[in-house]
Amino acid sequence: MKKEFNIGIVGAQFMGRVHTNAWFDVAQFYDLPFKVIMKAACDIDPASEQNFAVRLGWQSFETSWEKLIEREDIDIVDICTPNNSHMPIAVAAAKNGKHVICEKPIAMDTTEAKQMLEAAEVSGVNHMVAFNYRRIPAIALAKKMIDEGKLGKIHHFNAVYYQDWLVDPEFPWVWRHDIKLAGSGAHGDMNAHTVDLARFLVGDIESVCGEEKVFIKERKKPGTKKAGIVTADDAACFLARFENGALGNFIATRFATGKKNFLRLEIFGSKGSLIFNLERLNELEYYSRDDHSAEHGFRNILVTENEHPYINRWWPPGHTIGWEHTFIHEIGDFLTAIANNVKITPDFYDGYKCQLVLDAVMKSSKFRKWIDISN
Amino acid sequence: MKKEFNIGIVGAQFMGRVHTNAWFDVAQFYDLPFKVIMKAACDIDPASEQNFAVRLGWQSFETSWEKLIEREDIDIVDICTPNNSHMPIAVAAAKNGKHVICEKPIAMDTTEAKQMLEAAEVSGVNHMVAFNYRRIPAIALAKKMIDEGKLGKIHHFNAVYYQDWLVDPEFPWVWRHDIKLAGSGAHGDMNAHTVDLARFLVGDIESVCGEEKVFIKERKKPGTKKAGIVTADDAACFLARFENGALGNFIATRFATGKKNFLRLEIFGSKGSLIFNLERLNELEYYSRDDHSAEHGFRNILVTENEHPYINRWWPPGHTIGWEHTFIHEIGDFLTAIANNVKITPDFYDGYKCQLVLDAVMKSSKFRKWIDISN
Amino acid sequence: MKKEFNIGIVGAQFMGRVHTNAWFDVAQFYDLPFKVIMKAACDIDPASEQNFAVRLGWQSFETSWEKLIEREDIDIVDICTPNNSHMPIAVAAAKNGKHVICEKPIAMDTTEAKQMLEAAEVSGVNHMVAFNYRRIPAIALAKKMIDEGKLGKIHHFNAVYYQDWLVDPEFPWVWRHDIKLAGSGAHGDMNAHTVDLARFLVGDIESVCGEEKVFIKERKKPGTKKAGIVTADDAACFLARFENGALGNFIATRFATGKKNFLRLEIFGSKGSLIFNLERLNELEYYSRDDHSAEHGFRNILVTENEHPYINRWWPPGHTIGWEHTFIHEIGDFLTAIANNVKITPDFYDGYKCQLVLDAVMKSSKFRKWIDISN
């Protein structure tokens, strides 16, 4: 095993900053057999050299991702760029033998996702999709409880993901409103998360029926007189049948006035239920039919105990963690997998499977009928 | 105006008892220009004479609804029987010139609903469907706020109605599990309420796409060795497009382990939002984009102030009311409308419109595609 | 046993109306071996004859309580008058052989309370103080759980009772602001409830240390130019030591801006905890140290199950009841006790014991030190 692993990050916007924080902190919370070196950052905007790379501690800077992935001193590539560049970067990085972690959704569509998966598998690198919500302690606990049979057979998986930043009609047109650049809107951004959590917690989806909606069809385009046409969905919801018979319901919207980053899961099983809400991510509600009958009720587990997943790395009971810590878990687990030379999930296969569902929903919305999911 | 109005009730089960409570109490909380006389109760089970009619103060008893509606001393007929008898009773009562209030869902299907509406309109009697949730003070306040424009244009109406009494596999087969007797399961029982609230608060629905599900296909039939086949849905959910462009999402299930009578509405508009939960029916959550920006938040209105709808009939601020009080509002308003010789809503037209949506969802589930609603 | 029991009520304000509702409804929910007759109402204001007695169904009316209690056709006297007349009415009623139920606080001070207790005991009538909160189903369930040992040894009983109707400086001076007429302010009105609940759930209090506060010392007196002096406390809080070693903390205030009728109990024991909030009176939070360790949490019991106290008289699971129903339980249990010729609690002894604590707090506030409670 090498003594140092060098990281190269592509993309210096919001997610780039969040991932940087995780690379910077990870060794404080994970005992790793090698050093993690923040070797190189890459962004097409040269200004990012100062205000991102130098500012946050990356040792060097590139403006071309091609250059970055060709550098021999880079071991791991972290892709935080817009969705339409995930595929080429990931494929090239894998071909060059770099381990790859890629932001979600994995790609623009299933075809791209499949290319990424194949490239990674052929080259034998470690690959991961940054579905960080799997590594919220409350979600990891939910997974453990479901695997232990605490919920029994699952009947319902109801997920909403509510944000409201587009409800303001003055919010300008940006590239995210163009389906050709973004792939989709709320759907790919938000349903990607809940579909991945559905697969993680319940299993694969068999068929879907969905509806996508643009509420505000034109927005002001800064610097021009012409309005920008909005083609990416403001909201997308769909019904789903799981392979195991469960019924799914998914809503993603950027028009949920007052909700900022509200992802709620309600999972109802034959023996118990779980409810989770991202805005209170240290908590997990659990109902057990096994409780004494006069004292049944949803109990609010504060997921900050030493015996809860990931918490032994943090603070004593009741001392809550924040949203960003999920990235430390993700990157810590990714590095640990590399160190141990084992696979990790969610990987590009999970990204691909999620994309299959997302694509089927879009097709369903177009044809106004249920669509079966097939590999 | 007559000095006394005589009530005849049909059905002595749960809803019969709840309506009885409202007829008994209504004059304590409504100033009416006539006396309300609990004249006659009717049930096919002769035992109901003692344990229902005499016990609760009905002056006489019949075992045949035909007899009851023919009695000249009955002014108002209250129908609390299973769904498959609503239509014949209501039509006959209306033809006999009785005012009619009928439990929901109005009928077994749209055809029956239409017959009821026509019979009532032709005879000129007052008619009402017991969608009592419209008269929860918090819902009435929501309606007022929406009418005043506090929410602006509505984008989302997301409704769930969660119960869990069928999740127990030992729960026996009853007539409600037979689609021929019940019309439907969770769908007609629970979505009927949320569809009516959707129409009340948002407007009419244009098209739907739904899924109905039976999770436990056979249940023990008491007194027999043969299992009873479950044909009525355990759960039903659907997507909806409203005529005004809003997007709807409805879930009804009797398999939501831990939720007893949990009806939640989330209504997101361009200017504000409202959230309601039946298990905390004295509360209404409201978010306004007009609040000072650093102090935005969902505010929890305790709907117990004198200026809130219906509350001036009850207690001082903070003294909560219960579920049953909605029936006093319903019957009080119904009697007031009769006293003033004006129409009241929700009437049989609303019951019919609701049924159109319910029927379309069932059709959609069968054909696996969106169905347009047409009158 | 007589076939009919005749009720006479004294006081036609808020509490008179609430009790009337309970007398009117009780036989709908309790099977009693006699009829309950709303025989006579009494109020010093003659206008109450029409707008109270006739309006709500009392058969006759008096303006003098002395007359009412002398009437031979009255079996039970219900005292809903201001605090300073509780004692004379109750003592006279008891001497005349009437059963007595009296609003809380039982009296102006301990001396009065003792006189009432003695008069009632000597005459052998049934007597009750209307601490209705003992008969909230959630509180009755809490009592049951504590008696079963679910909390173990109790360490803390923390009670707040928050209202805000006096925070408005324009709220005028009323007799309640005069300590000579009211006995005390928030203290006697609100701490009376929480002290009674403390005794009910934890046990007797040994010593107290308190503070009473008038925030607004003068208020406009309608019809005069002179300001009214406020002598009754706006807020009163105190620490308490229970005889069994538990520590108590009580806050009562009418200046808790935004809280309308918010009574919260937090009870922490060696094995578990309970939390209750009057504004959500159908719920009870319970934490058990016996739960599986990774799944510990406060569980929210929706106290609407058939097996919960009082609920079998009402509706199915999830169908909540309101504040006023506690009075039906109170009066139903009182009548049942009379029917069975057994004692009932809380009786005048409980009222007296509560008053001992209230008086000690006032003394403590005056002398700025702890005061022991002695009989």
Added chain:
Amino acid sequence: MKKEFNIGIVGAQFMGRVHTNAWFDVAQFYDLPFKVIMKAACDIDPASEQNFAVRLGWQSFETSWEKLIEREDIDIVDICTPNNSHMPIAVAAAKNGKHVICEKPIAMDTTEAKQMLEAAEVSGVNHMVAFNYRRIPAIALAKKMIDEGKLGKIHHFNAVYYQDWLVDPEFPWVWRHDIKLAGSGAHGDMNAHTVDLARFLVGDIESVCGEEKVFIKERKKPGTKKAGIVTADDAACFLARFENGALGNFIATRFATGKKNFLRLEIFGSKGSLIFNLERLNELEYYSRDDHSAEHGFRNILVTENEHPYINRWWPPGHTIGWEHTFIHEIGDFLTAIANNVKITPDFYDGYKCQLVLDAVMKSSKFRKWIDISN
């Protein structure tokens, strides 16, 4: 201004680790005009060299704090040791011209606190007490709103701090149970925080009346047969009068079964109210009497907006932060104050003022009466 500031930390337990995290991360979130160097760590346990200093990135290690503060290459001393060593370390550090940040409570008693304050003032160094909760964004927002007059005149400040780690009778005796080593128990540990918040948000306290309690008087002492005697309080609560007329109520306990780190503030003013709960530290409840009257309610502000205090350093709306981030704010602000050569609060004066209140409560508990606070 120097180009680098060297930090020396004393104490390698829980708080040492938390502060280390903040020193490590601070430059990622604060633009500072100098580099922050984690120069030296100190702990009496030599094992801390490997598992703390080397593990977390401190460049050198000492086992004697005297040596550390004598080192010329140390600019700032961070004191994370048990309470009984705060004073000597802080005084010596200040005399050696080091800036000092010290964990709370500042000292064992007022006398020590005064010595620290004087030493720091004489030497002219920057000094801070680590009352980190002032720098929770929601608390900083509360302070801003109060300063803007949003609450008007404050009537009530009710604070509870609930933990439960001592309710288990098997929890062994540790030095924290000895009043001579710890100064006090729950009182100094937890009430120190709420008293500081009270001073920050409401103002100084004039007099107090309190009660301290040991529920379990002996605990097993590991390695011995003799039981350890518990002299430090398990719980401490007190009433307070503020100089500005507000009424205070404080409860701190380690016996609040089920509550892990639950610090709740309820602040009621003449114009509005605020409620805060540490277990949901990204939220602040606000009630304004200025809201439209039919829509009054406590609104839940999710304090994650760019315009909220500190949030512009973190993530987009709805992306919550955790407990530890408050230390980054604290240390970032401390360093910024040093960079700008300005004073910062809470400093040793605030620590001293807090200690005055804590000491008075202990005296009050002993003498069973109110104690005035005097400097």
